[in-house]
Structure formats: C-alpha cells, structure tokens
Amino acid sequence: MQQPFFDIVDNLTGQLTGQEVLLAYFSGEQSDFVRFNKSLIRQAGSVTQHWLSLELIDGQRRMSGSCTLTGVPETDRKRAGELLGELRTALPSVPEDPYLLYSTEPLDTEQVRPNELPDTGEITDAVLAAGKGLDLVGILAAGGIVAGFANSLGQRNWFSTHSFHLDWCLYHTKDKAVKTSYAGFAWDAAGFDRKMAEAREQLAILARPPKTIQPGKYRVYLPPAALKEIMGSLGWGGFGIKAHRTKTTCLLKMIEQGRTLSPSVTLRENTAEGLAPNFLSGGFIKPASVTMMEGGKLKDALASPRSAKEFGVQANSNEHPESLDMSAGELDADAVLDELGTGVYVNRLWYLNYSDRPAARLTGMTRFATFWVEEGKIVAPLNVMRFDETIYNMLGDNLAGLTSQRELLPSAATYYERSTSSARLPGALIRDFAFTL
C-alpha cells in the first residue's frame, strides 16, 4: 500500500487551493487472529484493514477526518477526494487553533522489514500440538502492519513490519496459570519449544497446595512482565508535558515538591531500539532517544506537536512512551530468589489504577503464577492479593535493586489495530510492598 498511499496524497495535493496544506496518515494491517481455549480453537480469522486520515490546514484553521480504505486504487482515490471535500466544507466553521504545529521541512524516512513469517496455519498447528494434554488458552496474532505519513510539502515516511505475537497461558485450575509470551519476526520452533518447556515446569509448581497470606508488607520480586504493568500506569500521564503543566500528572509531587525516585531509576523513550514507527503526527521525526527520568529525577517531558506549541518545547513523541526503556541494575536475574529470601515472586500484576493519583498511589492485583518463597526456594503458589502502594515507595525508598538483565516486551494489545509499542525492562526487587486485601 506504500505507493498507492503516496499516489493518493499526490492526487489530493493537486486538488489543494490557495494556501491550503494537507497532512495525510495511513495505517493498515493484514492480520490473522487465532484464539485458543482448552487447547482448542475458539475463533479464528483474518482481518484486512486500511485507514486514511487527512488533516486540512488553511492558515491557523485545521480540520481532520479519517475513513477506511478498500485497497482498490480507484475507489480509494474517490473516497479520499470526498473526504478532502468534506474537510474543506467544514473548515470555515472551525475556530483558529493557536497550537497548530506541523513540520515544514520535509524529511523522508523508510523502515521496512521483510516478511519472514510462515503461514499462520503452521504456527497454529504447532500451538495445538504443544497444547495437547494441557489446558492452553490464548491468542496468536500474525501478519503485516504498515503506517505512513505524507504531506503536500513533499514529505514521505513509511513503516512496514511483519511479526507474530503468541500470548498464552497454561492453566492448572481456577485462577492458577503460567502466562507466557513469544513474539518476533520469524518463527523459531525450537524457541517456542523452550518457552513451552519452561511454562510446563512452572505449571508443576502450581499443583502444590496454594498459600494465602494476610494483608501486610512483604518483600517482593517483580520480573520485567510484572514491572511493565507499573510502567504502563506511569505512562498514563506520568511523562507527558501537558499532564505536567496542567498538574494532572501522577508525578505531581516530583514536579511540585521535588520528590525523587531511587537513583537507579532511569527511563527513556528509546525509539531507536523500539518497534514502533519513528514519525509523529504533523510529520515530525522522533529523536532516537528522550530521557524522561535520570537517576530518579525527572528530566525531559514527552511532547506531542500540539503540546510542544502550547508549552514552547520541541515535539518529540506522541506524549506517552511507545518504546519505553528502563536502565538495568546490578542484581543477577538468576539469583533473584536468593536475593528475595522470604517473600513473594509476582509473575504478573493486573488491573492497576490510581487510588490517589496526586500521591502516585496505585492499586492492583497479583495474577497468574505468583509464588510464596522462603529462604530462596519457591514453596507454594499464592492466592491472589491486592496491593495499594505508591510509586515513591515501590521505585523509591523501598527499591532494593534492579536486575542487570532486561527483557524486550512487545505489546500484545490489539484494540482497533495491532500495537507496535514495546518496553525494555529489568526486574525489580522491592521491600515492604503493601498488600491490602
């Protein structure tokens, strides 16, 4: 769809009048989704979708709209032309936007990854075979994802990737399960077999009688996948400049009262090593890296083009992390059970939300294979526990250490379209973590 998209924009550019400027965005995917339950298929199918978004600008006025495209060039040219006409009709009714900002210096980019995926049916067969005799539930998503930007000033950007993401659980019973993900650009049967073998090992531990602990403060270890849930909540207004300047950020006390996190906490938006497109709305190109927090102190905020204009800074992002990168620490991941000693190994966290946003206090649940550990040995699976704890405790005073090994965790999200976000994180050992229910 790369050339057809650029052709559409060329065609629309020819229809512009006066001082009109056109910004155009394209996104699309051709994805297979196979949903599993009890090692059988629940729903399987394919989705082909193409989206065009246009932003028509005249002076300080802008009007934007989007529509699905068919993939048939003639039909799509007509539809895009109609959309442009609708935007032009509406434009005089729209007040001027003082925060309008778009790139006027064309910079072309192209990120194209070749398709190395096998037929999705082959992966499906492998999953069904591996799940035989087990209770496997999950989702396989595979196929191509594209995104593009083009404007009437001549800029052209294109992103194309082909990837798979298998996200699944092996269940022992009720809510006791081992959660595993395997994602990449080329299917490696041996790699999948290793993941399944590790999951089966943990599954055996889940067969032990579960333990229930009383609410209170515990030493916990959060592997990268669990820490990702906390980082996801931090990304919800924690790093964007608009949230900072409007005092709606969860990190309000860092801005207003000088609170800090542990010196070992350094966070970056690492576009260069992430999986997402490197271009932004307005045609801006993301910097290779933005350091949001260094040594536990806030540094550069993430700013979308519109916020950049409003607050007088450089546009550097979509205002939230898409390629989050947390610096490694010094703990050896292979020795975390010894470092944990007696406490809780939390495989995953779940359903986090702010119970006191200005104080950065989060509540959430443990989920999946969470274990009670005594003297460095896993003793029993733990029944689910609710926590209610501040970021300042978890990643500040009570952060005992971060692992030296990190994991790249691609997002499994598929709302509207398959996500290209990712996070590269270490594990975290935390003292006095407050479980409440």
Place this chain on the structure above:
Amino acid sequence: MLKELESRFRQAAPAVDFCSMRFFRCRDESVSVRQLVPEPVRCSDDAGVMITVMHGGGLGYGATSDLSASGLASAADQAVLWAKRSAGASVVDFSKVAMPHPVDDYEGPNEQPWESVSLADKFDLLLSLSKQLKTDDKIVDWSAGMWHKDIETLYLTADGGRVYQRFHMTAPQMRATANNGGDSQTRNLGGFNYAQQGGLEVLDRYHMRQAAPRIAQEALDLLAAPNCPAGTMGLVLAPDQMVLQIHESIGHPLELDRILGDERNYAGTSFVTLDMLGSFRYGSDLLNITFDPTLPEQLASYGYDDEGAKAEKQYLIKGGILQRALGGTVSQARTALPGVSNARAHTWNRPPIDRMANLNLEPGESSFDEMVAQVSRGVYMQTVNCWSIDDSRNKFQFGCEWGRLIEDGKLTTLVKNPNYRDISAKFWRSLKAIGSPETVEVMGTPNCGKGEPNQGMIVGHSSPACLFENVDVFGGV
C-alpha cells in the same frame, strides 16, 4: 449501497453449512474546547464487513474494509479457510449450533439530530461552558466537549436472514481540575459514563448546559476538603458509581465466555461456575438485575445482537438469587443453558463475543433521604474515579471523585479521595436499601475492554442510588 452490498454477499457466499455477513459503519465526530481553546475536531467514517463461515464443525471469519465484490469474495475465502482449519479442533462442534435467520429493521431514537446544530454553534456552546468552568486561579485545567456516533449495521445470512439496524449515540463531557501545590482534585460530569442513544437532546437529559459552575466549585471544594476517613462503615453510592459496581462485580463475572474460560488469558475468569445458576445467593433479597436491551434511550439497546438473536429482557439475578448468565447463541450451545442476546462485536473487524449490553439494577422503594437516615456513620460517594478488580472478579477496590460523610443519619463534611474495597458477593449481600425510581440514572460506558483480539465495547447501565453496610472505606495518602 446496502442493496449492492447484499447482492455482492449473496453472490460471494460459499456453499457451506452456515454463512453470514455483518456490515458495520460508524460515522463519529467529537468536538471539545480545553482552556478556552478549541481542540482539533475529530471525525471518522469506519466501514467494513465480516464474513463468518461455519462448516464441517469449524468456524472461521474474514473481515475487510474492501466492500467490492472481489473484497467480499476474498473475505469469504479466508473464512472458509479458517473454518476448515478449525474443523475438529474447535471448542464446540459448530455444525450443532443453530443460528437464527431473522428478518427485521430497528432504529434507535434521534430527536434532535447531531447535524441540526452547526459545528460553529457547537463550538460556541462549548466555549461558553469552558468560560464558566474557569472560576478561580486554582482551576488549572478544564474542558468541555461532546461526541456523537451514527452506527449502521446490516446482518445477512446466506439462508435469508436480513436485519438492518441504526443507532445514534451522544455524550457530553466536562472536567475541571483544581490544584494547590502537591494536590490536584478533578471533577467530571458523570465520570465519562454519561452517554445515551439519541441526538443532541441527550446533552439536556444530563443537564450539560447548567453543570459547569457546579463542576468547577466541587473541584475547588475538594481541594480544601480533608481525606476520607478509614474504617468499616455504611456506604451510599450514587448512580454514577453504581454503574461501575454493577459492571465490574456483576456484569463481567456473569459472562458465559469468561465462565467457559475463553477470557482467561486476558480479561480473566470468573468466580461464578455453571452449577451456581439457579441457586447461588449473589446479593441480599433486594437485589434484582436485568439484562434489558429494550429501553430505547439506553446506550446498548438494539433489536438483535450481532449473531441475529432477538433482544429480550431477562432477569439475571432475582431476589438476590442468580438466575442465568450472559451468553449468546454459541455460548448457549456450548453449555446447553439459557442465556441472552448478547453476542456483540465492537466493529466490523472483530468477531462477536459475550457482552453485557444494558445491565440494570431494578429500583427499590427507598428515597435518598431515607437511605441516608439509616446510616449512623458512613460516606456518600459520587462518580467513578478508580477501578480495579481481580481476574476472578472477587477482590475489588473502587474509588470516587467526591464524598460526603454521613453522621447520625445526616450528610455532613465533604471528603476527598474516597475509596472502598470488598469481595463481590459479600458486598452485594450487604446491600441494605435500594433507591426508588426517582433516584435512577440511565448511563453507559463507551469503552469496555475485553476479548482477544481486543474490543472496546459500548455498554449501558441504569441504577438507583444504593446503601451498603459494613464496608471497608478509606481515603488518600
């Protein structure tokens, strides 16, 4: 266009046990003003089809935004391919699932069409409200907005089924944040749950034009208020918090696909098991919960679900006893249990799964004052602010924007950061009084997340205010 589409489907439909096509088109627009500055208008036109095939016991789908004859043929090919691949390896033998073939039309209300007021006039209204929200230097961020969706669906089966449905949905939004150093307090109009079917008349049903001064003042008042106290006490919940309580601790656990395990990798499982149906005491005798997609103005009302099942009101919980679960045609076939017409997909590119539609708490007999009068020590809480519940839908913790202490049967001190936590069935069994019809509000949630691939679904809830006893309540840091 729909006639052409129907003709193309009839030509593209393969010779299989069952084949359907679901066309979905959503045209939406959102307009907002933040801090007296208009935000970019967002409008979209999303159209596509999903073709579903059941054959040889398997099921497959193909979804595409290409509505041409070749686009539909390609989608049908994909559906057949996946049906063949899943035959003999599916969670149910789809050849034994009897799919309906209804013929009907349905259109929801639309008294004052969205287009009847110009974009310029909509901005004028929002600018006026935005000015009313900025009442004090401590108001540091504020916005007013509205969105509208115009949804058309056409469901066809190769065996003659044809259901055309159209829905108009509108929602007001308003927010003010007050700040003083390290604390910020925000008030929202209805906590994003004010949404109904209809045109611009929906804005007046929620008194949007009058709400701005109250929203701003309440944000300022909260900033000066003490934290909610901690302890076990009485709890009166306003309808704009009850919607969340019903949604999370009754709606989701009763979804049959969760009970059957489909959601265990993502949205979660359920503490409810099939053997509880008909006997489990879910709540006190006062608790009556209905699945009711027949109230025209409620957000998730419709004539037929996305697999062609006719919408009918059903009691899920009656007199506190669990009666039936939320399961559509396929889930009913998998369990041989009665269900409801709730197989729904959020758009054309996602397959139908078990959803809530409208899930309502039937009103009781207590006035609001009578409920407050029953509480010697407690809190009255309004408006969803924080929500979290475990994957079996047992241990929950919810927080509200606004609270007021109840002391010796009277509302007294305003408190901020009111939170409470409990376990679902234990909590519903502590239901002590239900508000009368005068306390009922009809609301909806536009983005309930569930499913793999993920879907953000529109659901509706109506509820009166309710009183619970002996709840673990607490405040902020």
